[in-house]
Amino acid sequence: MFKELDPILHSQLRLAVVSLLVSVKEAEFTYLKEQTNSTAGNLSVQIQKLKEAGYIEVEKTFKDNYPQTLCKITKAGVHAFEKYVKDINEYLNQKNK
Amino acid sequence: MFKELDPILHSQLRLAVVSLLVSVKEAEFTYLKEQTNSTAGNLSVQIQKLKEAGYIEVEKTFKDNYPQTLCKITKAGVHAFEKYVKDINEYLNQKNK
DNA sequence: AAATTATGGTTTATAATATAAACTAATTTA
DNA sequence: TAAATTAGTTTATATTATAAACCATAATTT
Numbered sequence: 001m002f003k004e005l006d007p008i009l010h011s012q013l014r015l016a017v018v019s020l021l022v023s024v025k026e027a028e029f030t031y032l033k034e035q036t037n038s039t040a041g042n043l044s045v046q047i048q049k050l051k052e053a054g055y056i057e058v059e060k061t062f063k064d065n066y067p068q069t070l071c072k073i074t075k076a077g078v079h080a081f082e083k084y085v086k087d088i089n090e091y092l093n094q095k096n097k
Numbered sequence: 098m099f100k101e102l103d104p105i106l107h108s109q110l111r112l113a114v115v116s117l118l119v120s121v122k123e124a125e126f127t128y129l130k131e132q133t134n135s136t137a138g139n140l141s142v143q144i145q146k147l148k149e150a151g152y153i154e155v156e157k158t159f160k161d162n163y164p165q166t167l168c169k170i171t172k173a174g175v176h177a178f179e180k181y182v183k184d185i186n187e188y189l190n191q192k193n194k
Numbered sequence: 195a196a197a198t199t200a201t202g203g204t205t206t207a208t209a210a211t212a213t214a215a216a217c218t219a220a221t222t223t224a
Numbered sequence: 225t226a227a228a229t230t231a232g233t234t235t236a237t238a239t240t241a242t243a244a245a246c247c248a249t250a251a252t253t254t
Contacts, residue, residue, distance in 0.1 A: 002113045002133055010109065011241075016099045019188045029202070036099055042242050044204055060203095065250060067202055085189045091116045092182045108212075126232070139213050141233055162221065164231055 002090060008053045009084040013038050014046045018081050021056060021073040029069035047071060055080055099187060105150045106181040110135050111143045115178050118153060118170040126166035144168060152177055 009015050016036045020027060027035075033043050047069070050056045055077030059070040073081075106112050113133045117124060124132075130140050144166070147153045152174030156167040170178075 002109075002116075005109050007240095010107075012099075012102050012107065013241080015188050019099075033202095039243060040203060041205080041244075044202095045241080048204095065201095067249085069203075088185070088189070091112050092185070104211090110212080127230085130231095136214065137232060138215075138234080141231095142212080145233095162230095164220085166232075 003087040005087055005091075006080055006084050008049065008055065009080060010088075011046065013042060014050055015084075017043075017046060017050060017071070018055060018073065018077060021071060022078060022081055026070060026072040029071070032071065050077070053080075100184040102184055102188075103177055103181050105146065105152065106177060107185075108143065110139060111147055112181075114140075114143060114147060114168070115152060115170065115174060118168060119175060119178055123167060123169040126168070129168065147174070150177075 009018060013036060016038075017032055020032060020035055029040075029043065029047070032038075032047075033040060036043065038046075047056070047058060050071075051058050053076075054074060056071050056073055059072075061068050061070065106115060110133060113135075114129055117129060117132055126137075126140065126144070129135075129144075130137060133140065135143075144153070144155060147168075148155050150173075151171060153168050153170055156169075158165050158167065
């Protein structure tokens with residue numbers, strides 16, 4: 001009845017990041033930091049974990065002389081997100097059947 | 098944009114328990130254990146936390162000579178659950194606006 | 195040009211969490 | 225009466241999330 005919730009996504013900040021990347025397709029570190037209201041340290045760690053899980057790709061370049069970390073979601077990331085949405089909805093909707 | 102997710106409810110087992118109690122209104126420990134596929138230890142701890150948060154009420158009685166732990170949701174619990182559902186939906190729906 | 199501040203992060207330390215394992219206490223069964 | 229079952233609780237541990245501290249380079253100020 002209650003399916004296991006993907007522990008990679010069942011984390012407030014990682015879920016927010018993936019949620020953003022699903023719609024945006026590509027985003028900078030600073031953009032994600034602003035949108036999620038997170039600290040740089042926390043975001044850095046969670047981006048690493050999402051990368052290790054294969055849910056996002058991270059590209060490090062330079063922009064206007066400053067380092068730039070670009071994140072984009074992978075197919076696995078999209079699939080995992082969609083599954084998470086389905087799974088958690090069984091917890092949220094009264095139609096727990 | 099992304100609201101804080103109530104840390105009491107943003108936990109797989111506690112969310113499952115509250116989700117059940119919202120519809121069932123009252124349930125035994127053993128019923129919750131079966132429905133959530135949890136271990137007794139884990140469930141015991143999470144029930145304590147939900148009780149401390151004021152989200153559920155716990156009544157301990159005896160039934161057929163065995164101890165029986167009855168849980169029912171409180172008004173605060175219902176409100177918190179409804180808020181959590183609203184809040185996490187902003188993470189789940191692409192209409193992040 | 196030296197010192198200071200800002201940018202864009204990473205690494206480390208810590209506190210909180212989730213979970214399983216071990217335990218308790220009473221009851222039932224063999 | 226010994227073993228197993230029921231219904232939990234407590235304790236220990238491993239994982240997490242998070243903030244604090246740190247690092248390197250660039251830009252700015254004096």
